[in-house]
Amino acid sequence: MRLFVALSLPEEVREGLGMLGTGLPGARWVAEDNLHLTLRFVGDVDGAQARDLDDTLSAIDAPGFELTLQGLATFGDGMKLRSLYAGVAPNPALTHLQAKVESAVVRAGLPAERRKFKPHVTLARFKGDPGPKLGLYLKDHSLLRIGPFTADHFVLYSSRLGAEGPHYTEEVTYDLERVGAF
Template sequence: MLRLFVALDFPADVRDRLAGLGGGVPGARWTEADNLHLTLRFIGEVPGDAAADVDAALSEVEAPGFPLVLDGVGVFGSGRNARVLWAGVERSDALAHLQAKVESAVVRAGLPAEERRFSPHVTLARLKDAPKDRIGRFLEDRGLFRAGPFPIDHFTLYRSHLGKGAAVYEALREYPLKS
């Protein structure tokens, strides 16, 4: 079984800026700089033949490249139920178009449609019992974060290896976007 997802990765300087936002929140497990990405579609565990079908369907996706801007920070959940600190993404029709094409390809490959609405973000940290006031301070101190625009010229199929520490992401294939 392979644990897969489709994502956009960022230039090294953007990953470094995102990683630089980390700190100051007890109970936060910060995402390593190399693992920072924007998920277009989480696929989950699939057998190898299904992974080949997903790869074939993704290779047929045609969409233009586009500039992307990261904008602001936020949190999923609230109070004691705060689960994730994230960096936001400026609204982009081109991003929404690409995500819809990727979703369509995954469904064409025989996997069920995603039930959740696409909410583009970059996971900065996962939270466990983080103090509400420290989360609030994090959001206040970093609320004006902005990076980009930077060019998006491909998307990537990743395999996620879970273990004792942080997940290890292995890029299986990059799919170019039209210039």
């Protein structure tokens, strides 16, 4: 089973991001239903590891928080361009949650992540360089701002690859403490 931990996005946020999905040659746009903010990619695990991971994620105690998406950028450039993403406004509560998720993954016996956390929502992947249209696209959408919206839970997803791309299934939802709760 291939797993990852992420924040799901409210429908109105996914719809807003989905409206950006046009105008770039060679872009493979992420389906609206698959848009999310990854906290930790886990990878392939067996049933026992998945249960251990669920146990450690269930123990996370963290508050909910407000989140804002802002700006567009890319990972890679030129012939090594990999993806287009929506950035996330700096948010200590998000960083705190991600650190707790990382700790839970390691406590479940899985290897630590070596890459630094860069919060983002992947919008499209590229097979090649979209040419000069990318610069224009980024300029046209440079003021993107969606939110704030409330992050009140996170999700353990499974991912299955199919002919039409990946299919994500919410396996377990973990509530965060309500914002402003007593």
